[in-house]
Amino acid sequence: MTFRFYLPTRVFFGEGILKEHGDLLGRLGRRALVVTGRKSAVASGALADFEVLAKKLGLSWVVFNEVPANPTLETVAQAVDLARREGVDLVIGIGGGSPLDTAKAVALLVPNKAAAARLYEADLPEPPLPLAAVPTTAGTGSEVTQHAVFTLPAKEIKKGFSDDRCFPLVALVDPRYTYTLPRDITIDTALDTLTHAIEGYLSRRSNPLSDTLALEAVRLFAGQKEALLAGNLLPAARRDLMYAATLGGMVIAQTRTTILHTLGYPLTYSHDIPHGRANGYLLAAYLEFIQPAEPVKVNNLLKALGMASIEEVRELIRHLLPPLAKFPAKELDRMASLAAANASSLAWTARQATAADLGNILYRSLG
Known part of the structure; x- marks a missing residue:
């Protein structure tokens, strides 16, 4: 090793x-x-x-x-x-x-x-x-x-x-x-943490130590799912989410992020969708794309989340985030083209993605 x-x-x-x-x-x-x-x-x-x-x-x-x-x-x-x-x-x-x-x-x-x-x-x-x-x-x-x-x-x-x-x-x-943060910002930032951990775990740059930290961050998030859904954010929940965020940072300091973040950036820049929220909308389709290349790791993530399928991830996001209007095909294609130009992000992603693959993630999430 x-x-x-x-x-x-x-x-x-x-x-x-x-x-x-x-x-x-x-x-x-x-x-x-x-x-x-x-x-x-x-x-x-x-x-x-x-x-x-x-x-x-x-x-x-x-x-x-x-x-x-x-x-x-x-x-x-x-x-x-x-x-x-x-x-x-x-x-x-x-x-x-x-x-x-x-x-x-x-x-x-x-x-x-x-x-x-x-x-x-x-x-x-x-x-x-x-x-x-x-x-x-x-x-x-x-x-x-x-x-x-x-x-x-x-x-x-x-x-x-x-x-x-x-x-x-x-x-x-x-x-x-973080005690004064409203529920919506708390959810958005928690999803940023979650996607840091997931992308780091599924990155080609991951290693055994970063994987350990990533899974712990996912477990901490999972332990506060109900608190996020209910808005019942007591100090213990705040502590776990803050600890998870720091662990997620330690992960991406080693692995960087992958195409999920790259696909999310245009949603923030062009459509004023908060960064973590943008990642959340794309998360389930991203996992579906990565799963054929890393079935064991995706299954480990689902276990850490306390879920049996990616569809449960999609349902969690649906309950955490407000619904989005569908995006026109032309705009989805534009965002996919922007992401396809990020060679480093593509290289670090566990499964090689074409522009068509990136477009499909966006279409499944936003179309």
């Missing part, structure tokens, strides 16, 4: 973790740029907890709170400009995946003097600023990955960026920060 597993992030998980282990931030820098969205860091209490901690540690900070749900490189550029003007030596992302992803790009770009618009092709030889992550949603697992995803309006797509230097040095994961 031979495999590699790389995760340089120090992870601290639990309620009140910022108060218990936040002193680590004082060792990373003295003036921080806090990258957040417009609501979640405040509503969750995470920003207030950070401010109390920062005063205790003698840190100064400036807040960039303009990260939208689907950030562009223009958003990154605004944050980078602020970081350079303020002379920060530490970046702290507080929020869901979008603020954390933006924080990663900022930390990497500031010392490299590169323009944000050239993130995907610039030469970035200098090490990034120290980066810490405080997630406030249980979905992306961005606190333990080297990946970031940005919207590229000129190309009408969302595109991932990866650099091993973008792993946060510290992840402070407190389930309490």
Whole structure:
């Protein structure tokens, strides 16, 4: 048996973790740029907890709170400009995946003097600023990955960026920060977690350790199916979903995602469907496509979910998510063409997919 597993992030998980282990931030820098969205860091209490901690540690900070749900490189550029003007030596992302992803790009770009618009092709030889992550949603697992995803309006797509230097040095994961999330966002982010685990498990890049984490994340999700359906999201459910999200992030840090995510991106970009929800709509058809290539693994996933068939997965999604109007054939073909252009995603998928296969997944899910 031979495999590699790389995760340089120090992870601290639990309620009140910022108060218990936040002193680590004082060792990373003295003036921080806090990258957040417009609501979640405040509503969750995470920003207030950070401010109390920062005063205790003698840190100064400036807040960039303009990260939208689907950030562009223009958003990154605004944050980078602020970081350079303020002379920060530490970046702290507080929020869901979008603020954390933006924080990663900022930390990497500031010392490299590169323009944000050239993130995907610039030469970035200098090490990034120290980066810490405080997630406030249980979905992306961005606190333990080297990946970031940005919207590229000129190309009408969302595109991932990866650099091993973008792993946060510290992840402070407190389930309490998800307590204020409404049911619909909790479901959307939980489905993002679930699809991270499933895609990682079914990836050509998977390994025995990532598989172990993936199945555990699926089991944790399965244990909270009824809570998600009923909206009965007590602290124990929130803890399990947050733990599953971090495990899912650890998985895709090794495996990346596959065609399911790639097919979901146009739904988010062009039709404003939240990312995890988009993945959820496509999940059953994706599993049906992969099953002939990986029957044992798909069966393992169904067992971990407590289900006997992929049809039960489809039924769960039908009860969790609002119904969608059918998409016109022309639009489904356009989205399939976009996904077919992503060679790396196709290469990592367990079953080789043609443009027609991708179109069929979309037609079965949305047509």
